[in-house]
Structure formats: structure tokens, C-alpha cells
Amino acid sequence: MSVSPAPPTRAGTVAIAGRPNVGKSTLLNAVIGVKLAIVSPQPQTTRNRILAVKTTGSAQLVLVDTPGIHRRRTGLNRFMVREALTSLDGVDCVLLVTEVDPRLTKGRDRESDGRSIEAPAAAAPESVLHPHDRYVLAAIRERVQRAPLVLAINKIDQLADRRALLPLIDGWRQLGMHAIVPISALQHDGVDALVAELAATLPEGPHLYPEDMLTDRAERFFAAELIREQVLRQTRQEIPHATAVDIERFDERRERGDVVIAARIYVERPGQRAILIGAGGQQIKRIGTEARQEIARLLGCPVHLQLEVAVADDWTRSASGRQRFGYE
Ligand SMILES: Nc1nc2c(ncn2[C@@H]2O[C@H](COP(=O)(O)OP(=O)(O)OP(=O)(O)O)[C@@H](O)[C@H]2O)c(=O)[nH]1
Ligand SMILES: [Mg+2]
Numbered sequence: 001m002s003v004s005p006a007p008p009t010r011a012g013t014v015a016i017a018g019r020p021n022v023g024k025s026t027l028l029n030a031v032i033g034v035k036l037a038i039v040s041p042q043p044q045t046t047r048n049r050i051l052a053v054k055t056t057g058s059a060q061l062v063l064v065d066t067p068g069i070h071r072r073r074t075g076l077n078r079f080m081v082r083e084a085l086t087s088l089d090g091v092d093c094v095l096l097v098t099e100v101d102p103r104l105t106k107g108r109d110r111e112s113d114g115r116s117i118e119a120p121a122a123a124a125p126e127s128v129l130h131p132h133d134r135y136v137l138a139a140i141r142e143r144v145q146r147a148p149l150v151l152a153i154n155k156i157d158q159l160a161d162r163r164a165l166l167p168l169i170d171g172w173r174q175l176g177m178h179a180i181v182p183i184s185a186l187q188h189d190g191v192d193a194l195v196a197e198l199a200a201t202l203p204e205g206p207h208l209y210p211e212d213m214l215t216d217r218a219e220r221f222f223a224a225e226l227i228r229e230q231v232l233r234q235t236r237q238e239i240p241h242a243t244a245v246d247i248e249r250f251d252e253r254r255e256r257g258d259v260v261i262a263a264r265i266y267v268e269r270p271g272q273r274a275i276l277i278g279a280g281g282q283q284i285k286r287i288g289t290e291a292r293q294e295i296a297r298l299l300g301c302p303v304h305l306q307l308e309v310a311v312a313d314d315w316t317r318s319a320s321g322r323q324r325f326g327y328e
Helices: 024-032 075-086 100-109 131-143 160-173 191-201 220-232 271-276 277-300 320-323
Strands: 010-017 049-058 058-067 095-100 147-154 180-181 244-253 259-265 305-313
Touching: 010 024, 010 191, 024 049, 024 095, 024 147, 049 160, 049 191, 058 191, 075 259, 075 320, 095 131, 095 191, 147 160, 147 191, 160 180, 180 191, 220 244, 220 259, 220 277, 259 271, 259 277, 271 277, 271 305, 277 305
Parallel strands: 010 058, 010 095, 095 147, 147 180, 259 305
Antiparallel strands: 049 058, 244 259
16 A cells, blocks of 8 residues: 655745735735734835744745835835835745725726626736836836746725626736735635645745744734824824834733733824824823724733823934834
8 A cells, every 4th residue: 555645845935015005914914814914094004024924734834014015215115115125035925915996996896787897808918007016016026036926916805796807817917927816805705715826836845934933023013013003093194104102111920911011102293292192182092992902812811001102303204213113
């Protein structure tokens, strides 16, 4: 009786890249099944690369969430775009994320006879591509020569009729994607198929990390991020982008089984501080309540959170200001 050999293990790094707000971090969380990366409706939510390990069957994917790639290269944007682009160096695969474009799909969705969604098969790819995606693709190609590009077209839950995807898929196919997978990261639709496509691109070899390893970042980092997430979700205009969070105390009290965290939220101007605190301290209280619950969920234990709001004058505008918060 012959025993067939076990399939070879595969392992490698997959950078998740794309323009801001297309759902890269939502997708990372969906793949690993843990809310690790912060998510908000505001573009430029993610500022740092975040590594997360997904071991599935014989394959291990080392996923790297990255900030959105865009044209602006001043201040904090410069740091974020550099962080995204340098994350591409040496990866085994690039997972390029885009989203269904409402301008391409909404009008077509309203048609029920399907006529208006017929793919203009001979159309130039440029006609269906979002201009920012074209920029992102060029920036990736400049950096990545050999690694395959797998495209995830996200937010398909927004489509009434999935046939509206056909022209988009056609356009992208002409641009040399290794694979194209329509998904809804939010509804976990197509995510398993995407993981299988990614795993198949990875080189054969031993796993790079122990199976129980989730991320390379410390709990303090995620605590600061979850506070920043609430600022992004609960404030508008310039405040989200003027915010940095510094964890001043992070005490695991083993005897009580809880964690005490004291954090300071920095903004750039006194007026922003006043908005963040809100009338009677209501705004900062709401931010604290939500952030505490999110941190407790991630750490799996009760959390006591004290928040203060301080001003670091125009910190995003100077190299030393950005350096102070680790963004330089
Ligand atoms: N409808 C829908 N919304 C989604 C989906 N995936 C993400 N979103 C929403 O899109 C917004 C942006 O999601 P993020 O995951 O923060 O996007 P990102 O690409 O990481 O953004 P940056 O970090 O700013 O580059 C959030 O409001 C998400 O809830 C999806 O599959 N369907
Ligand atoms: Mg993100």
C-alpha cells in the first residue's frame, strides 16, 4: 500500500495595497477573523503597515495591511504613502484592492433587462478604471517586478446586479492581473475564494511564523489605534487627520484580570481640542466609551480607559512633530 505524500507547505508575504477607503483593512480583518486593523468611513484611516498571519491548511499567508496610496506627498501623507510603497518590497504577492465604482454601476443597476450592462468588450481598459486606480497600479508596477498581482474588487454588496462587474473585470484582465476575485469584505462574501487564490501564488516552503502568531504589533499599538478609530468615526473635517494618540500607561493587572490604560489624544490647535472634548465633555466621553469596548474585545478582558486631550501645535506640519508620534 502506498501512502501519498502530504502536499507541500506554502508560505509568503502578501501586501494589501490600493487607494484609500476601498476596504483594505476591512478585508484584512475578514481574512484573519479578528478585528485588528481599524476601519472608518474616512479615507486615510490606516497610517502604518500592520502584519497579520493567516495559516490555512498547508499555506501560511503573511498579510500586510498598508495605508492608501495616493498622490499627495506632503506632511503625514508622505509618511503614509512611503509606508505603503516600501511594504511592497520583497513581497511574494500583491493583493490590489479596488471597489465597485458607483458611477459605473448605479445607473446600470437600475436597468433590469440587462441591456445597459453589456460589457464593451473592446473598450480600452482605461475607460473602466478609476483614475486613482491607474495611478496606484503604476506606482505598484514601478516597485514590484516579479510578484503576481491579485485583484479584489470589493463592496459588491452594493451592486443590485453582479453583471455590472463584467466590464470592470474585462478591463482589469487586460492589465495583466494574475487573478480577479469580486468580494464583499463587509459581508465575508468571496473572501475564502480570494484566500485560496492568494495561497496558490505563494512559493513552496516552510511556514514563516508559529501557527498561533497573529501579528507583529504590540497591544499598546492597537489600543492607540482603537482610540484613533473612534476619533475618525465620531468627528469630521480636519480633526481626524490632526489626531495622534499616545499611550502613557498600559498596566496589565494580573491579580484582577484587567488592564488600565491612560492615553492622551493630541490635536493641532486649541479649537480642535475644544471640539474633541465637546460641550460638557460629552464628545470625549462617547469616544472613550466606544474605544474602551473595542479594546476590551480585542484584549479579551475588562479595560479601564482614561483619556486626555492635548495640543501639539501643528504637529503634522513639522518633521519633529511627526517624529514625536512615530510618523516620520
Ligand atoms: N458596502 C461595503 N462597505 C465596505 C466594504 N468593505 C469596507 N467597507 C467600508 O468602506 C470604508 C473604508 O473601509 P476601510 O477598511 O477602512 O478601507 P481602507 O482601504 O483600509 O482605507 P484606508 O486605510 O483609509 O486606506 C468603511 O466605511 C468600511 O465599512 C464592503 O465590502 N462593502
Ligand atoms: Mg485601512
